[in-house]
Amino acid sequence: MATDLRPRTATSTPPGSAPPERPRTGLKDRISRVEVRWSPYLFVAPFFVIFAVFGLFPLVYTAWVSLHDWDITGAGAFVGLDNYVTLFADPDFWNSVHNTLGMLVLATVPQLLMALVLASLLNQKLRGVTFLRMGVLLPIVTSVAAVGIVFSQIFDRDAGMVNGLLGLVNVDAVDWRADKWSSWTAIATMVNWRWTGYNALIYLAAMQAIPKDLYEAATVDGAGRIRQFWSITVPNIRPAIVFTVIMSTIAGMQLFTEPLIFGQGSFAISGGSLRQFQTVSMYMFEKAFRDFDYGYGSAVAWMIFLLITVLGVVNFLITRRSK
Amino acid sequence: MRKTQPLLYATLLVGIALSAFPLYWLFVVATRSNDVVGDWPPPLAPGPNLWDNLGRLFGAEDANFLLGMWNSLLTSAVVTVSVVFFSSLAGFAFAKLKFRGRNALLLVILATMMIPVQMGIIPLYMIMVELGWQNRMEAIVVPALVSAFGVFLMRQYAEQAVPDELIEAARIDGCSTFRIFWTIVLPALRPGAAVLALTTFMGTWNEFLWPLAVLEADNPTVQFSLSQLSTTYYTDYTLMFTGALVATVPLLLVFIAFGRQIIGGIMEGAVKA
Numbered sequence: 001m002a003t004d005l006r007p008r009t010a011t012s013t014p015p016g017s018a019p020p021e022r023p024r025t026g027l028k029d030r031i032s033r034v035e036v037r038w039s040p041y042l043f044v045a046p047f048f049v050i051f052a053v054f055g056l057f058p059l060v061y062t063a064w065v066s067l068h069d070w071d072i073t074g075a076g077a078f079v080g081l082d083n084y085v086t087l088f089a090d091p092d093f094w095n096s097v098h099n100t101l102g103m104l105v106l107a108t109v110p111q112l113l114m115a116l117v118l119a120s121l122l123n124q125k126l127r128g129v130t131f132l133r134m135g136v137l138l139p140i141v142t143s144v145a146a147v148g149i150v151f152s153q154i155f156d157r158d159a160g161m162v163n164g165l166l167g168l169v170n171v172d173a174v175d176w177r178a179d180k181w182s183s184w185t186a187i188a189t190m191v192n193w194r195w196t197g198y199n200a201l202i203y204l205a206a207m208q209a210i211p212k213d214l215y216e217a218a219t220v221d222g223a224g225r226i227r228q229f230w231s232i233t234v235p236n237i238r239p240a241i242v243f244t245v246i247m248s249t250i251a252g253m254q255l256f257t258e259p260l261i262f263g264q265g266s267f268a269i270s271g272g273s274l275r276q277f278q279t280v281s282m283y284m285f286e287k288a289f290r291d292f293d294y295g296y297g298s299a300v301a302w303m304i305f306l307l308i309t310v311l312g313v314v315n316f317l318i319t320r321r322s323k
Numbered sequence: 324m325r326k327t328q329p330l331l332y333a334t335l336l337v338g339i340a341l342s343a344f345p346l347y348w349l350f351v352v353a354t355r356s357n358d359v360v361g362d363w364p365p366p367l368a369p370g371p372n373l374w375d376n377l378g379r380l381f382g383a384e385d386a387n388f389l390l391g392m393w394n395s396l397l398t399s400a401v402v403t404v405s406v407v408f409f410s411s412l413a414g415f416a417f418a419k420l421k422f423r424g425r426n427a428l429l430l431v432i433l434a435t436m437m438i439p440v441q442m443g444i445i446p447l448y449m450i451m452v453e454l455g456w457q458n459r460m461e462a463i464v465v466p467a468l469v470s471a472f473g474v475f476l477m478r479q480y481a482e483q484a485v486p487d488e489l490i491e492a493a494r495i496d497g498c499s500t501f502r503i504f505w506t507i508v509l510p511a512l513r514p515g516a517a518v519l520a521l522t523t524f525m526g527t528w529n530e531f532l533w534p535l536a537v538l539e540a541d542n543p544t545v546q547f548s549l550s551q552l553s554t555t556y557y558t559d560y561t562l563m564f565t566g567a568l569v570a571t572v573p574l575l576l577v578f579i580a581f582g583r584q585i586i587g588g589i590m591e592g593a594v595k596a
Binding site: 011032035036037039040041043044046047048050051053054055056057058059060061062065118121122124126130132133134135136137138139140141142143144145146147148149150151152153154156158159161164182193196197201202204205238246250254256257260261264265268272281282285288289294298299301302304305306312 | 331332334335339340341342343345346348349352355356361363364366403409410412413415416417420421422425428431435437438439440441442443444445446447448449450465466467468471474494497499500501504525528529531532535536542545546549550552553554555557563564567568570571574577578582583584585589590591
């Protein structure tokens, strides 16, 4: 394109420019040619430079740190895969993996199913569309630590509303922080509450792109609402579903703020007195920034990274294969 | 179809009530005193204690709430301006300029969107120690100055929002590439940039893991202050709720003012994804 433009620039310049300027046009021309050629690189450079220094390099260097006995005083001996050997035999690590996966399932599956239902409800002829959409999106606007604080109170053993409601149907008060399942449920509720509406809007956008005559044809063929939903709507918004599944998985594997705030008090970073809701991110943080064991913390971080990658690929394959 | 409509509205309204209730509860408790919070049935109307609670919040030791708010406003604003600027610049280059290696570089950006950068925080912390930026806002701002998601979003937007003829015409008039960006492209990108600005602001405001690692309690961001409250004052619900409310208000204001654009942005992004 540049070669196409330059001759025209050259021919259009002389009539406009005064004679004394003429010797300069050659130089100007060359400058502008250089400018056109190199400015795209200059424009994209800030991203790549800053990302390389503060994003990519730390991530790669994590692997290097994890091969060392490395603490707050600096790099110690190269220990090869020792940190990983310890890690594989570390029950606290596996416990945190278990917790993270448990909460991931409890948070992602209901969230996406509810989002699907919500989106198909919103995908009708409705009054007050903007009001409804904004209402659905309200949770995402709540500051994340605030979500943790509000739900910690709602799920409190003594003062909480959930136990109050359970009392109405004669269920004994649950100590939500005490056990794995109960604490996972409480934390997953925060995530579900916060993200369902966002995912619903993504699905809604995809649903609105489905041609209406598909549904008309199905109605003529006698397919009911629910049948239409599963055989027309869901297959047609597959890309959106794949997108949300992968995004929720990546976010779920890094779950940190909600369980930390839920923990309250001195057991916060260990996820309860028995580590019943400590996630892998919390474990990494505990090792690196509480115990100052950078080498071991880096091994944890690198394992999380691998886990996320593996889960991402598995997700992709499953969602791709199912029809 | 007609008959199902009331049921449809009822279901949707219940859904919206559920999504709004925790926020309303946040407000109610922040206006109450501690002795009624655990009551059953719970107090569902606002009370008179908001000012009192605010006073206690900003006076709470260890939390440094006012400083936390200021730090968060400052870092979120700087990061937002920077991300929008650099993303528009790079997005424009990827969408409208031809250069060798363009597609390969774009692929790199797409790939980095999927990388959980958070996992690199240990070496990132070491870098900050080297630079002397621990417990300083530079540590929060500088790594966040650019965003792969932002570049991608602005590229998508620039592709359809800026006509090629306009750029060519400006070139013929002798405009430099940056001048074209500044005077022609940037104004055309404004709606897309607004969405990016809002999501970036919210994202930075909600950042927690990294501030907790690199900052100290005497120079926190607002989420850090909130976590301090929930560690130190975890029995004082009205205090924590008031903090949570104050930390949410800026986001709510942004949402009320620009909710429509945010929704449009999410839905447009979804169609393309």
